[in-house]
Amino acid sequence: MQLFGLRGCYAGVAPIENGLFNIACSVPKDRIERFKDVEAVFEEMVGENHGLADLMRGSKRVSPWLASPLPRFSVHSNWPERVIPIGNAAAALEPIGGEGMGLALRSAELAAEMLSTESDLRLMQQKLQRDFIELWRWRRLLWRSVAMMVSRPILCELAVDVMNVTNVGERLVALAKGKDVINESASLQ
Numbered sequence: 001m002q003l004f005g006l007r008g009c010y011a012g013v014a015p016i017e018n019g020l021f022n023i024a025c026s027v028p029k030d031r032i033e034r035f036k037d038v039e040a041v042f043e044e045m046v047g048e049n050h051g052l053a054d055l056m057r058g059s060k061r062v063s064p065w066l067a068s069p070l071p072r073f074s075v076h077s078n079w080p081e082r083v084i085p086i087g088n089a090a091a092a093l094e095p096i097g098g099e100g101m102g103l104a105l106r107s108a109e110l111a112a113e114m115l116s117t118e119s120d121l122r123l124m125q126q127k128l129q130r131d132f133i134e135l136w137r138w139r140r141l142l143w144r145s146v147a148m149m150v151s152r153p154i155l156c157e158l159a160v161d162v163m164n165v166t167n168v169g170e171r172l173v174a175l176a177k178g179k180d181v182i183n184e185s186a187s188l189q
């Protein structure tokens with residue numbers, strides 16, 4: 001997937017099949033509100049990055065734009081009967097945490113383990129809700145705070161400087177993500 005930095009936002013372009021590619025962008029709401037038209041917003045964004053403009057030259061949109069606010073919610077306790085939500089269906093946090101995929105996989109793993117050990121469906125839901133609350137716990141609050149911080153250029157530059165000078169910051173971020181730094185050259189996404 002290619003990622004393109006744009007003014008205050010970014011776009012990812014991923015090839016799929018038959019010469020088609022998928023484009024996904026994270027766009028501030030005031031920009032959408034200004035145009036009230038996603039196509040017009042995208043045209044403006046394409047003009048902000050030569051690489052993206054080169055890629056889009058001669059291309060044709062083949063399906064409608066789909067737009068939605070980024071979902072953010074914690075683990076609910078009102079799961080429908082006989083349903084076990086996993087991943088973003090169970091909870092959603094700030095994408096900047098870069099942990100949505102990991103949490104989706106881990107919650108699926110926990111659900112699979114529970115299915116093989118617990119036969120009472122109601123009990124299974126209760127135990128999984130508890131495990132999921134533990135899994136997502138304070139990451140939601142943490143990454144919302146980090147997102148707010150890094151969207152302020154001065155604070156972001158300061159954080160990058162601290163990360164560059166010492167690997168303590170890197171270790172703290174890794175631990176906050178529920179990981180450990182495996183070796184000195186391990187990099188963070």
Ligand SMILES: Cc1cc2nc3c(=O)[nH]c(=O)nc-3n(C[C@H](O)[C@H](O)[C@H](O)COP(=O)(O)OP(=O)(O)OC[C@H]3O[C@@H](n4cnc5c(N)ncnc54)[C@H](O)[C@@H]3O)c2cc1C
Pocket residue numbers: 025026070086087088089095096097098099100101102104
């Ligand atoms: C802008 C952005 C950037 C992100 N960056 C990162 C990142 O860098 N690293 C990271 O780890 N995570 C990132 N995430 C989060 C990550 O993409 C999600 O948390 C993760 O994909 C959730 O996986 P999932 O399987 O729960 O849901 P999804 O990946 O959303 O899968 C759900 C699927 O179900 C399909 N579906 C929905 N309804 C129906 C229906 N009724 N019938 C059939 N199919 C249906 C959907 O089309 C979709 O394909 C980002 C998210 C966003 C929005």
